[in-house]
Amino acid sequence: MSERSNEEWLRDLSEPGPRREAALNDLRELLVRGLGYALAKYQSVTEADIEDFAQDAVLKILDALDTFRGEARLTTWANKIAVHVAFTELRRRRWKDVSLEQMIEMPDGEPIPRTWVDPAAGTEQQVLQHELLEVVRQVIAEELTDRQRQALVAARIQGVPLAELARRMDTSRNALYKLLFDARQRLQRRLLSKGLSKDDILAAFGD
Amino acid sequence: MPSDPSAIRIAQVRLLIHEIVTTRLDEMDCPECFEHMDYFADLILNGASTAGVMPRLQEHLERCVHCREEFEALLVAVRGLQ
Numbered sequence: 001m002s003e004r005s006n007e008e009w010l011r012d013l014s015e016p017g018p019r020r021e022a023a024l025n026d027l028r029e030l031l032v033r034g035l036g037y038a039l040a041k042y043q044s045v046t047e048a049d050i051e052d053f054a055q056d057a058v059l060k061i062l063d064a065l066d067t068f069r070g071e072a073r074l075t076t077w078a079n080k081i082a083v084h085v086a087f088t089e090l091r092r093r094r095w096k097d098v099s100l101e102q103m104i105e106m107p108d109g110e111p112i113p114r115t116w117v118d119p120a121a122g123t124e125q126q127v128l129q130h131e132l133l134e135v136v137r138q139v140i141a142e143e144l145t146d147r148q149r150q151a152l153v154a155a156r157i158q159g160v161p162l163a164e165l166a167r168r169m170d171t172s173r174n175a176l177y178k179l180l181f182d183a184r185q186r187l188q189r190r191l192l193s194k195g196l197s198k199d200d201i202l203a204a205f206g207d
Numbered sequence: 208m209p210s211d212p213s214a215i216r217i218a219q220v221r222l223l224i225h226e227i228v229t230t231r232l233d234e235m236d237c238p239e240c241f242e243h244m245d246y247f248a249d250l251i252l253n254g255a256s257t258a259g260v261m262p263r264l265q266e267h268l269e270r271c272v273h274c275r276e277e278f279e280a281l282l283v284a285v286r287g288l289q
Contacts, residue, residue, distance in 0.1 A: 030288065037287030038280040072245035076252075079284045080245040083277050091273075118217055132224070156223050161273050162237065177236050184230040191227060198228045205224045 009074040013065060028058050030075060031082040038083055042090065053089065057082035091161045100168040103154040111140050111157050120206060128204045132191060139190050148183040151176055226270050235267040240274045248281050252289070 004012065004023070012023035031054040039045045061078050068077055095103075108115075112133050121129060140149055151169065154160040155176075166173045191201055243264050250257060257265070268275045 034284035034288050038284035072249045075288070076245045076249050076281070076285050080241070080248070080281050083280045083284060084241065087277050087280070112220055116216065116220060133220070156226070157219060159272070173237070181230065184227050187227045188230045201228050202225065205221045207221065207225055
């Protein structure tokens with residue numbers, strides 16, 4: 001495969017003709033190889049999947065070519081798009097049969113069960129952790145809106161990706177981010193109102 | 208990621224607390240992180256020191272498991288291609 005500078009990639013991908021065909025083939029091959037490395041540890045991913053992801057990514061890259069800022073290598077930028085295409089699809093598959101009700105379900109009836117114990121913490125630290133977690137539970141139960149609570153439980157307790165959750169909650173990923181941000185801000189205010197510094201709280205949880 | 212459910216739960220709660228405490232008005236969101244992660248990946252792959260570089264992006268990567276997952280996969284991809 002020919003080594004191209006960013007300028008050469010942009011020139012070759014932009015002009016119709018045989019040079020563009022060659023560049024497209026090189027790009028697709030590069031993304032297939034890159035995704036092969038990136039997804040090697042995911043056993044459910046097939047070679048056909050990787051071909052599909054690379055093909056989808058090539059189309060997205062061509063669409064976005066005029067937004068390329070030239071700060072990174074074009075091949076890194078293109079691999080970023082391919083990785084994003086692949087993970088978006090893998091997450092969609094992973095969550096496609098899970099309903100919103102299941103996403104917001106709390107197996108113990110609470111976002112953080114009262115039996116939660118950090119075995120690595122000393123006794124005093126555990127007492128402090130319990131106090132702080134009680135504040136978090138209280139805010140989640142009493143102060144967040146229903147949608148904030150649903151979003152927080154699904155995204156942060158169940159680990160649902162925002163794009164998948166946004167689809168179920170009939171909203172956009174950006175709006176969901178804002179909803180979660182507001183919830184986190186409220187939780188932060190209430191935690192800090194206990195008189196501890198941010199560093200104290202992080203230290204209490206071993207950070 | 209540990210396979211023991213209680214270990215997962217402990218890690219999740221730690222991450223939640225970390226995320227709450229480090230919430231900032233000017234924090235980076237996922238689309239902005241995506242926009243800049245290729246540049247940051249190239250810095251790392253070129254062997255540059257990242258201490259103090261793009262702190263908002265680094266904070267986002269610490270906070271957001273999904274962006275971190277993609278960023279790490281990007282590093283693996285580009286390293287493999289080098």
